[in-house]
Amino acid sequence: MSLTDENEQNTSDSTLEAGEFEKVLSTLELAAADARESGDYLSYSTVLDICASDPTGFSNAEKEQILSHILGALTTDKEMTAEIGWDLPALLISYIDSDYDFVGPVRKAPGVYKVLKIFEVLAIEGNSKELFLKSTELLSTIKITDSPTENQENAEKFYDLKVYCLFELINSCLRRIHTLYPSKFLAMTMTSFINSIYINKVRYSNDFLWKRLYTFARNYTRPPLPDSTDLPAEELAKINEDEDYLQRKLLTAFLTEAINRFLVLETVGxxxxxxxxxxxxxxxxxxxxxxxxxxxxxxxxxxxxxxxxxxxxxxxxxxxxxxxxxxxxxxxxxxxxxxxxxxxxxxxxxxxxxxxxxxxxxxxxxxxxxxxxxxxxxxxxxxxxxxxxxxxxxxxxxxxxxxxxxxxxxxxxxxxxxxxxxxxxxxxxxxxxxxxxxxxxxxxxxxxxxxxxxxxxxxxxxxxxxxxxxxxxxxxxxxxxxxxxxxxxxxxxxxxxxxxxxxxxxxxxxxxxxxxxxxxxxxxxKDKVIMDDLAESMSHAKISKEDSKNKGDSIPPPLPSRQNKAGVKYINLTEQRVNDVFALIDMCMSEAFTDGETGPYLNGQILPTLQAYLNFLFLVRNEKFIKGQRYQDVVDKVQKHIKGVEENAGDETSSSLGGIGILKVTVERLTL
Structure with missing residues (x-):
């Protein structure tokens, strides 16, 4: 098979054959035309679900054509947009995913610009309340792992783009919903964003979402009131006052809880x-x-x-x-x-x-x-x-x-x-x-x-x-x-x-x-740092203005000086404490050198702790209760264990022998 044949075969495995895609596009165009003529927009929505709900079967160019078709259909028929627009965000959001590597500007990512244009049409001509409900529901459920890319960082960027698109749509819908009770819609927006953070904890960076949080909270404006209402003016004023208070409380709750959620796995520093x-x-x-x-x-x-x-x-x-x-x-x-x-x-x-x-x-x-x-x-x-x-x-x-x-x-x-x-x-x-x-x-x-x-x-x-x-x-x-x-x-x-x-x-x-x-x-x-008694007492001395006048220019009291008291340690190694330390070393050695099915081996996970103990012993080797036979016994035990592991490994390569080499260097230091 030639290289060209292989490329064609690979392409056909991941996308539709050219002829099949033309049939899909033709089917969509016919369905749109029938819907405009008959007014049965639900049928067109059904055809979209059947033919275009899985963008992974299309190439980037084919996805662009499908998005162009949808954009054209909605732009030319406002009634269609109002009737079925609420059902489109869930279908369209998956078109943002692609094989784009984000080396260039985001606007060059396949599908993103067209999806934004479609969302713009939906925001202007769609049913604002239904679109709002569907968009907040979708924001609560999208995951970083929805993206087919194996690159985690790129998957996060696609997720960020989806959040941006949905947030823009939600914001636009909020401005068009006429309601006496805007706090209800604000609470739904906040909850969807918090839920999205919660189910997408593991991330390289939350920078984009931090900015979305700030932008939304800063720019939020109350949705418009209904054009008319039968409520008395006094009752309407009371509702407006309560709603203003609720919205402010919701915004502060949203701001603080989002910050808290962002920092589950992250530290500010x-x-x-x-x-x-x-x-x-x-x-x-x-x-x-x-x-x-x-x-x-x-x-x-x-x-x-x-x-x-x-x-x-x-x-x-x-x-x-x-x-x-x-x-x-x-x-x-x-x-x-x-x-x-x-x-x-x-x-x-x-x-x-x-x-x-x-x-x-x-x-x-x-x-x-x-x-x-x-x-x-x-x-x-x-x-x-x-x-x-x-x-x-x-x-x-x-x-x-x-x-x-x-x-x-x-x-x-x-x-x-x-x-x-x-x-x-x-x-x-x-x-x-x-x-x-x-x-x-x-x-x-x-x-x-x-x-x-x-x-x-x-x-x-x-x-x-x-x-x-x-x-x-x-x-x-x-x-x-x-x-x-x-x-x-x-x-x-x-x-x-x-x-x-x-x-x-x-x-x-x-x-x-x-x-x-x-x-x-x-x-x-280390010698203990102790505050000098004289400096400490002088640091608490009080000199009144009266004293200053009588004594002229006086020398200010010295700041507390801290001195190392030779021989006074933070922890003195008493006999009982030394006994405890040697018991810990014995326990560590028994965990580090284990008898397996094939004989003794060194547990690499315990090695750093054992090395730390041996280095500690070397530094305190001249202490009263450490020097002498007890110190030598530890050295002898470690050397015996090392010999046993080496003999067991023989000429075979053992994963523990690398650790044995490191340990031998440490033991050699102990014998100096």
Whole structure:
């Protein structure tokens, strides 16, 4: 078969033969002509469904011809458009999909321009109410996966185009619907858009949808009133007043809930940006994690729009902070045992999350319209994080911990409660609180020490879970893990060490255990930073104006200086703690070296944790309870296991041998 024959064969496999397509087009034209003559427009709609409902059977050129035919038929017969237009969006929307690679401008994508032109005709001449109902229904159901393309990024772009087309049609229809109760139609529009976000969570980018949200909310205008009504003027005025209020409430609920939904799997970057800011401000001129800086113009516009809708974001945040502390304190200071208090704490925050974060825009009894707490928190956090204005709200470390527990812990119980955007908010405010505590002359160690143990341990679990659940975002993971290390350094030795040991013993996520061993290493080898007593007392000294006049130009009190106290570690390796560490190492070795059907092999998933333990041992090898025989026993055991895996593999290539090579390098270091 020649190359030309192969191309023709491939074409015929995916599209109709030329003669068959001509028959399809001829059938459509005859059906349109018959409909115009007889007035039986429903028959023409049926023929369209039969002949043109599956665009995948046509080439791009053929799809253009079909769309041109439909456009011509509707343009020349307004009555046809009014009669069957409501049935066309579902058929036409699939014509947007193609093999276009989006290298050029969108207007060159096959079918898109013609579909928009048809929608324009429908918007002008179609039955506005029926079109609105069908379009909102369609917007609620279209999915990224509807596109036949295997390229996920392109599939998302086709989805964005479909949303654009439908939103334009919905907007146009809204302007033509004469009604006394526009809130009903606005609520339907909002619900369809929120549903579309919900069923299309996994995306490379939501930039386009962010802009559609802003544009719709900003440009929304009330649909026109009926031309005439029998209602008295007083009753009509009351209806209009109520409807104006309802529409404003719906718009704020829509704005905040859409933001909340966008950020289920996405983070804005509050925490990473603030962490970089702290590093840039560091007197040591620390090298910061990355070059990320918070810059999201559409969020600026959404924030300004929220203010124009009279949303009191500051008050909402203060209320959330206050209610978070009240919720946590109601459990933390009871006489329950630690286990009972922890269980009750989890139960309370999950119930609270269901009531305050998972509620719908409109209550099930249709008695209230609620703004999304998650969206409101993100808007307020953005205003602080982006402006770097830190005197707007005072957040103590305890308050930040309470908010973090409330936002993150529910996700540990059920995956439906994992909102990465809310994790981002929580981590930002924790870093903010630690920074402001030091900046305002408070002692972070004392603040953390005053937090009840059950609360602190739940908070550590929350940070650990945030690290695990956002593992794909390496920057956020690093910033969260660093925050956990910071809080462990501020907490008492016993609390910190017990948390680390329990995590290494019980945590089911191997990808975080190596990092936790690294945290143990940092806290065990670094000298503790302690505020100098004299500098601390002087920093609290008050000099009155009277004193200034008497003493002339006085030297201001020195700022608190922080010094490393040699020999004082964040976690001292006592005999009992060393025993716990060696027990953990033994457990890790038994998990790493396993006897399979063919003999011993190295579990590659456990390897990073084992390496972390061995590196930790090397750094603390001279500690009193580590040096000597116990240290050597670990080295001997690892070498014995390595030898067993190598002998079992023989001359065969084993997937574990690559890890063995890495491990041997680590062990060689231990023997130096």
């Amino acid at each position: 509050f925490a990473v940006d603030f962490f970089n800011y702290l590093q840039r401000m560091s007197p040591a001129n620390a090298k910061y994690t990355n070059n990320f800086q918070l810059d999201m113009p559409v969020f600026d516009r959404l924030y300004e729009l929220a203010l124009s809708f009279d949303l009191d974001l500051t008050s909402s945040f203060r209320d959330f902070m206050k209610s978070s502390s009240e919720l946590i304190d109601s459990i933390a200071y009871t006489q329950d045992s630690e286990d009972d208090a922890t269980a009750k704490l989890v139960e309370f925050v999950v119930t609270d999350y269901q009531n305050n974060f998972c509620s719908s825009l409109i209550s099930s009894e249709a008695t209230a319209i609620t703004d999304s707490l998650g969206g409101t928190l993100n808007l307020f956090t953005y205003s602080i994080a982006h402006s770097k204005v830190f005197d707007k709200v005072d957040v103590s470390i305890k308050s930040a911990v309470d908010m973090a527990i409330r936002l993150i812990v529910p996700g540990i119980v059920h995956s439906n409660f994992i909102y990465r955007g809310q994790h981002d908010v929580a981590i930002f405010w924790c870093w903010y609180a630690v920074h402001m505590s030091s900046k305002n002359g408070r002692d972070p160690t004392s603040e953390v020490g005053a937090i009840p143990k059950v609360v602190l341990m739940s908070f550590f679990q929350a940070l650990l879970f945030a690290t695990v659940s956002c593992s794909s975002n390496s920057y956020f993971r690093y910033v969260t893990l660093t925050l956990l290390t910071r809080f462990l350094s501020l907490a008492s030795e016993d609390v910190s060490f017990n948390f680390i040991v329990n995590t290494l013993r019980e945590c089911p996520y191997q990808n975080v255990k190596a990092a936790i061993v690294g945290v143990l290493k940092e806290l065990s080898i």
